Amino acid sequence: MSLKEFLQKQRPDELTETQVALEIRRLEKAAGDMEYHHYNSDPHLQAAALMRADAEGLEKIQARLLAGQKGLPPFEHQRYDHGDIVQHRGAIWQAKKSTGQQPGDGTDWEVIDGTPAPLPTAVPAVLDMSADFTKGVKATTEDDRYWLSKLEEAEKDYRQYIKTAGCTEEQLKRPTSLRWSLITQSIMSVSIKRKFDRQADEIKALTKRLEALEEGGIQYRGIYQRAQNYSKGDVITFHGSAWIALRSLKETEEPGTCDGWMLMVKKGRDA
DSSP: OOOHHHHHSSOOOOOHHHHHHHHHHHHHHOOOOOOOOTTHHHHHHHHHHHHHHHHHHHHHHHHOOOOOOSSOBBOSOOOOOOOOOEEETTEEEEEEBOOOTTTTTSSSEEEEESSSOOOOOOOOOOOOOOOTTTTTTOOSSSHHHHHHHHHHHHHHHHHHHHHHHHHHHHHHHOOOHHHHHHHHHHHHHHHHHHHHHHHHHHHHOOOHHHHHHHHHOOOEEOOOTTOOOTTTEEEEETTTHHHSSSSSSSOOOOSSSTEEEEEEEOOOOOO
């Protein structure tokens, strides 16, 4: 008799510890006999492993009965091991592997008794998108305006996420889980980080130029000579404009043709 047949034969709410203990012993004996007599047959060994998984599932039911609880627990949002048995949507389910999935949402569970009740039709959530968190915020300085623009971009990303998340009214009524909170915070963090990365790139470029000016000082080398090498900090005149070398430069690396030169003073208009 399989575990499915055992649970179909017994009323789940009337299971006794004695019934479960006898079935556990029967499954373990059957698995042991099969392993002993068919030790060189993979199909038989796999069948024995399934029996032992059924026995492990019944051991958890036995523990609940010994604790004075119902043998078959209702499904809860937690992690389940291979072989665990729960009641959900009017049916009895067994985990085919370690899972945190809800029975019926995928292939991690199988029905071993009963017919699951149909799921209610999901009602799309009606979300209030009228709130404007940045409306009325006064930006009096250039710095204020910059940070306000970043906040507005982050808010726009968040609104778009909420709009396309596909949440239902039932989901919105559930208590906020730590997992959902972390996901939401991660989305906001990624959005804000993307905005600030551009600023970080600008700061790095400015820092690089400042370091070029501070290291080694500045030395004027006259009019640019194509056949001459230049060092970091060298200043030359080229077509009427002043340029400074940001690194060591080889011959033929003319100002304006590579990233090794930075324009210091642009040529003025001719009188």
